[in-house]
Amino acid sequence: MSNNMQNTHTEHQAADAPENPTQSAESSLHNDPRVRFVEETSKYVYTGDDGISYEWDDEKHAWFPMWDENLIESQQAAYGPTITEETTSTPRQKGKRKQIYTSEEPQLKKPKAEPKKRPNTSVYVTGLPRDTTVDEMKEVFEKYGILMEDLATGQPKIKLYKDEQGNLKGDALVSYFKEESVDLACNLLDDSDFRLGVPSKIRVQKAVFQAKEKPPNSETEQPDQKLKLDKKVVQKKRQKLEKRLDWFEEQSGKKADKFARVVVLKYMFTLQELEQDPTLLLDLKEDVRGECEKLGEVTNVSLYDLEEDGIMTVRFKEPESAELCIKKMHGRFFAGRRVEAHIMQGKEKYRESKSQDQTEEEEKKRLEAYEKWLESQH
Structure with missing residues (x-):
């Protein structure tokens, strides 16, 4: 406010203002209708003949005008064009009652765009044996997707957690390249046995990350050193990984989609059982087909009679059926053996009789065994 405005009110107070209300007798205050005591502010207030309200300042022992719209209008009327809109708007923005003195709409800040959510490609595993x-x-986990590689070492990003003594705690973090692998691993591995034939149920869930608090005495040089190390290797490692993944998408895209429909079953038979019963091969394929057709359309069932692990494969029309098959068959007992089931990776090369050049002696033995079985049936 200008000095002229302040002087005007000072002169007005000297001529018309009541005396110090804190020193006046109660009777004189009651006789002055202009003076009143405001309980909310614990201050004396009086209204002058000009209609402007004044407030008593105990520290300065003087009456000061109360700033409101009526006061502003009266001052503008008194000084006319000498008080411009520009000059009055500046102090208003600094005052506590800014919204009283301006009719402008508050400026809304443009909301910042939310940061793109980073995909969660890791699973948290608990219940692991202490010697994992x-x-x-x-x-176990690469059966359900491509594992992310550590940029510095080239090793798969698998972290086994340890206690202060360096002993394994039984939990781990596994990172995949694609988020879809996380759902697949959780659905098919959660609440399953980690090791065949050993009661070792594990829990597999999506990893939940929390911000790590910085230790109070942590050194600041270590992160810088790590950044320097990363800059030397990250670019080459990342390019190598991207080339590998580009090749996978381009060359193995259709192949991967095809393998997603194929389930590998292990420990379905023994070589001794096939030798003792030549018809077991056909019967087993029919039994497995009948069981798997309950889960979806089956296009092929193969039995690899030269594999000691008793390998069979089931090809479904849809990948969803293959996932259901794994959920149902993995860990299930068949002929006294615990079955393992997983999605085919495409790297496997299983052996069967029709795919090998057998010697005449091996073929002769198989035929003789079949003839003996026929004779035993009559």
């Missing part, structure tokens, strides 16, 4: 190895984890 990274290679063992890799063998």
Whole structure:
């Protein structure tokens, strides 16, 4: 406010203002209708003949005008064009009652775009045996997708957690390249036995990450050193990984989609059982087909009679049926053996009789065994 405005009110107070209300007798205050005590502010207030309200300042022992719209209008009328809209708007923005003195709409800040959500490609595993190895984890979890590689070491990103003494705690973090692999691993591995024939139920869930608090005495040089190390290797490692993944998408896209429909069943038979019963091969294929057709359309069932692990494969029309098959067959007992089931990776090369050049002696033995079985049936 200008000095002219302040002087005007000072002169007005000297001529018309009541005396110090804190020193006046109660009777004089009651006789002055202009003075009143405001309980909310614990201050004395009086209204002058000009209609402007004044408030008593105990520290300065003087009456000061109360700033409101009526006061502003009266000052503008008194000084006319000398008080411009521009000059009055500046102090208003600094005052506590900014919204009283301006008719402008508050400026709304443009909301910041939400950061793109980073895909969760990791699973958290609990219930692991205390002697679990990274290679063992890799063998189990790579069946459900491509494992992410550590950029510095080239090893799969599998972390086995340890306690302060360096002993395994029984939990781990496994990172995949694609988010879809997380759902597949959770659906098919959760609440399953980690090791065949050993009661070792594991839980597999989507990993939940929390912000890590920085230790109070942590050194600041280590992150810088790590960044320097990463810059030297990250670019080459990432390019190598991208080339590998590009090749997978381009060359193996259709192949991967095809293998997603194929389920591998292990320990379905023994070689001794096939030798003792030549018809077991056909009967077993029919039984497996009948059981799997309950889950979806089956296009092919194969039995690899030269594999000691008793390998069979079932090809479905839809990948969803293959997932249901794994959920149903994995860990199930068949002829006293616990079956293992997983999606075919495309790297497997299983052996069967029709795909090998057998010697005449081997073929002769098989025919003789079949003839003996026929004779025993009569």
